[in-house]
Amino acid sequence: MANALGFIFDAAGVIIPLALSETSKPQAPSEAQTSIQIILGQGSSTAGGTVPHIALWDDDGNRIGQSHPSEKEKIDEGGHTTIIIDHSQTVPKYSQADPYYVMVSQLSDDAICVAAITVANNKISGSFFGDTGFKCGQSWFPSDNRIGSDFWKPKCVWLDGNHDNGINARALSFHLNDMQPNDEKMEQYYNNIDTLCKSTPRFSFWGNLLPDGRIPFFNPKLEYKDDNGADVDISKVLDNPNKPYDKSVYMYQGEKKSSRARSTNARRISHGSNHDPSHLIVSDQGTDVREVCEHPNSYGWDIVSTTQGLFCDMEHKQLYPLCNNDIIANCFSLNATTLIGGPQTRNEGTPNLRFDRSYNTTSYWKKL
Numbered sequence: 001m002a003n004a005l006g007f008i009f010d011a012a013g014v015i016i017p018l019a020l021s022e023t024s025k026p027q028a029p030s031e032a033q034t035s036i037q038i039i040l041g042q043g044s045s046t047a048g049g050t051v052p053h054i055a056l057w058d059d060d061g062n063r064i065g066q067s068h069p070s071e072k073e074k075i076d077e078g079g080h081t082t083i084i085i086d087h088s089q090t091v092p093k094y095s096q097a098d099p100y101y102v103m104v105s106q107l108s109d110d111a112i113c114v115a116a117i118t119v120a121n122n123k124i125s126g127s128f129f130g131d132t133g134f135k136c137g138q139s140w141f142p143s144d145n146r147i148g149s150d151f152w153k154p155k156c157v158w159l160d161g162n163h164d165n166g167i168n169a170r171a172l173s174f175h176l177n178d179m180q181p182n183d184e185k186m187e188q189y190y191n192n193i194d195t196l197c198k199s200t201p202r203f204s205f206w207g208n209l210l211p212d213g214r215i216p217f218f219n220p221k222l223e224y225k226d227d228n229g230a231d232v233d234i235s236k237v238l239d240n241p242n243k244p245y246d247k248s249v250y251m252y253q254g255e256k257k258s259s260r261a262r263s264t265n266a267r268r269i270s271h272g273s274n275h276d277p278s279h280l281i282v283s284d285q286g287t288d289v290r291e292v293c294e295h296p297n298s299y300g301w302d303i304v305s306t307t308q309g310l311f312c313d314m315e316h317k318q319l320y321p322l323c324n325n326d327i328i329a330n331c332f333s334l335n336a337t338t339l340i341g342g343p344q345t346r347n348e349g350t351p352n353l354r355f356d357r358s359y360n361t362t363s364y365w366k367k368l
Contacts, residue, residue: 006116006127007181008154009135011288015190017181018129018148020118029121032087032094034065037118038104041130041143041156042078043363044301046276049110050074051081052159053211057101059177061217063089064097068211071108078145098124101201104159105171105211111160111275113300115143115153119176126176128203133157134297136197138205139167141300142287144365151368157205158299165271167299169205173215177228178202184229192234199237200245207248214252216245272315273299277357280337282306283365293319302359304332313339337362 008018029035036054041047051073056064065085075081090097099119106112117128131154134140139158146153160167178185178196189196196203201216209215223232231237239245249255271277281303283289289305292298293312304311304322311320311332320339323331329342341355 005125005181006129006179007186008129008131008148008152011286013190015181015186017186018127018152018154020116020127020147029084031096031122032090034085034087034099034119034121036067036083036085036102037080037116038075038083038114039080039116039118039145039147040075040077041113041115041141041154042145043113043141043143043281043365044276044279044361045077046111046279046301047077047113047141047143047156048075048079049112050106050108051083052104052106052108052112052114054083054085055103055105055211055213056085056099057215057217058090058097059100059221061101061219062091062097064099065089066211071110075112077113078143096121096123100124100176101173101215101217102128102176103171103173103209103213103215105206105209105213106159106161107170107211109160109162111158111167113141113143113156113158114172115145115156116147117174124176126179128172128174128176128179129154130157131155132174132179132196132203133169133172133205135193136203136205137297138169138172139297139299140295141298142283142292142303144283144285144363163207165273165275165299168207168297171206171209171213172204173206173209174203175201175218177222180228182226182229184225188230188234195231195234195237198239200239200247202237204245204247208250210250213250216253273317274302274314275300277302277315278360280304280359280362281365282334282362284367285365287365290319293317304334306334311339 051069054067065087067083115130134155140155143156158167201218279301284306289310289312309322321331323333
């Protein structure tokens with residue numbers, strides 16, 4: 001069983017190492033295979049969806065193998081799926097190779113919220129956690145899936161084929177070596193977040209990148225201090241601002257895009273940053289609902305924090321206090337699970353706000 005270590009960000013923005021819980025650790029496959037585990041966030045059944053496509057490359061940018069699941073293959077919210085990828089694209093075929101570059105692409109319009117991606121073969125292993133996508137600008141939401149050791153719950157990041165309601169990524173890619181929680185490496189990311197978020201071969205999310213697309217690689221390969229610590233030369237890590245990567249490509253950098261424009265006819269009615277207005281989350285944990293509501297890239301469901309005494313209307317990104325003996329209007333009632341308006345709300349031209357509306361389903365995030 002592989003350790004598949006990675007890192008997340010705590011509430012203060014400090015980077016801390018994270019090992020998966022015993023039930024979430026991946027199995028190392030046989031030689032000439034790589035095991036990929038996709039673990040989804042938990043909060044609503046609509047966090048689940050179609051299994052994404054996967055592509056692997058070695059540290060020189062040579063293809064190792066791919067996975068192309070059917071649209072019938074699904075992952076439930078809070079669930080996981082393990083995909084064993086044969087090294088069918090190595091030269092010669094089915095050779096041992098180490099999957100240093102990983103790309104995950106959601107071809108389907110069935111959006112999923114990814115909390116973790118684990119990678120393991122019989123030599124190396126590691127994990128990407130959704131916190132990295134959150135920190136670097138990807139659409140995200142908190143999750144109640146306790147997949148980490150000590151019951152940590154990484155944030156989940158969204159992948160969607162047609163960007164419903166503004167989800168900003170179809171695909172993500174990462175350099176596995178740089179997801180390792182080496183102390184020097186984490187200190188470098190903390191002190192200079194650009195070495196993580198503005199280093200496209202290291203990590204990137206992509207608006208349109210298709211399953212057969214090609215990602216950028218480090219060429220020459222990176223050099224690290226103390227084997228796999230901080231970067232020897234940061235200038236070789238950071239993107240060149242004078243030659244920015246195009247994150248909207250479908251297949252590769254420099255492509256012609258005229259024939260690749262996405263049709264918007266099939267998009268559903270927009271509900272702002274609310275993935276499903278009929279669902280409510282009530283959290284008794286330390287979920288920072290204010291952060292969720294005020295963050296430009298958060299996307300998910302209406303959510304209550306009983307500890308903060310706040311409700312976030314995700315469609316309009318608006319905070320309201322919880323109702324109590326002193327606050328009886330323009331507040332959220334936990335007893336009625338609805339937003340209570342006041343006399344003035346009917347005259348403000350806001351009939352689309354959530355006042356007096358109900359929910360079909362509710363998730364409760366309880367303290368341990």
